[in-house]
Amino acid sequence: MDTNQPSASGVTGMLSRATGVFGTRLPSAITFAVGGLLLLLPFFEINFTNVFALQNSVVGIAAGNNWKLAEKGLIGDLLGGQGDFSQINKNEPNIYAIIALAFGSAAFILSLLKSRQTQRVAMVLGIFTTAMLIGLWIDLRKTINLPANNSSQGNIFRISFQPTPWFYVAVIAFLAGAFFCYKRIQLSGAIK
Numbered sequence: 001m002d003t004n005q006p007s008a009s010g011v012t013g014m015l016s017r018a019t020g021v022f023g024t025r026l027p028s029a030i031t032f033a034v035g036g037l038l039l040l041l042p043f044f045e046i047n048f049t050n051v052f053a054l055q056n057s058v059v060g061i062a063a064g065n066n067w068k069l070a071e072k073g074l075i076g077d078l079l080g081g082q083g084d085f086s087q088i089n090k091n092e093p094n095i096y097a098i099i100a101l102a103f104g105s106a107a108f109i110l111s112l113l114k115s116r117q118t119q120r121v122a123m124v125l126g127i128f129t130t131a132m133l134i135g136l137w138i139d140l141r142k143t144i145n146l147p148a149n150n151s152s153q154g155n156i157f158r159i160s161f162q163p164t165p166w167f168y169v170a171v172i173a174f175l176a177g178a179f180f181c182y183k184r185i186q187l188s189g190a191i192k
Contacts, residue, residue, distance in 0.1 A: 020187075022183040022184060023184060025111060025114075025184070027176075027180035027183075027184075028122065028126075028178075028180035028181045028184060029112050031173050031174075031177035032107050032111050032126065032173070032174070032177040033108055034173045035104055035108075035126075035129070035170050035173035035174045036104050036105060038169055038170035038173060039057065039058040039059055039100070039101060039104060039170060040058075040059055041057055041164075041166040042055035042056065042070065042164050043055075043057050043061075043163060043164055044056055044061070044137070044140060044161065044162070044164065045070060045163075045164055046067065046144065046159065046161050047159065047160045047161075047162065048158075048159055049158050049159075052069060052070070053070045054068065054070065055067065055070040056068065058097045058100060058101065058133070058136070059097075059101065061093075061094045061097040061136065061140070062098045062100075064093040064094075094136060094139065094140070096133075096135045096139050097132075097136050099128075099132045100129050100132035100133050100136060103125045103126075103129040103132060104125075104126075104129040104174065106122075106125050107122045107126045107129060107174070107177060107178075108122075110125065111177065111180075116185055116188055116189070119181045119184050119185045119188075120181070120185060122178075122181045123178045123181035123182050123185070124178075126175065126181065127174075127175070127178050129174045130171050130174045130175055130178075133167065133170065133174070134171070137163055137167070141161060
């Protein structure tokens with residue numbers, strides 16, 4: 001018997017190591033987990049002349065929670081951290097936020113599984129989560145009626161609605177998770 005010939009198990013072990021980190025579950029699972037945790041942070045804010053802001057997270061928007069005072073400036077101190085924000089706080093649960101939470105959670109869970117089919121579904125869910133987050137942004141811009149700025153009358157009080165940096169980081173995380181699922185599918189196809 002010749003001992004110089006490689007065994008069949010040695011060849012498959014070399015092929016699985018040749019795929020590197022992209023052939024494992026780690027990149028997609030970690031990026032989907034980071035994206036999911038980012039959904040707990042303030043995603044959108046309504047700025048009032050950069051003196052104070054109201055913020056809400058995707059989880060808060062999905063649950064229909066009130067917008068919370070984020071910064072206390074002069075007006076925030078005068079209001080004592082409270083204030084009458086009833087016009088803005090007439091929230092109902094938002095369907096885009098609920099779907100984004102469901103898709104993001106499902107993408108994370110499916111990225112932990114081994115089959116190629118679940119990786120395909122996780123990749124699609126990561127892309128759909130990003131689409132739902134962008135849809136949430138557009139929907140909130142439509143539904144939050146901000147008073148018009150009257151700069152012609154000398155009013156310097158400006159109100160604006162914008163996403164926070166966490167929104168952009170979460171969008172990138174879910175797209176990166178989808179890309180990592182694609183790379184895992186691609187590399188597992190090369191082995192089989």
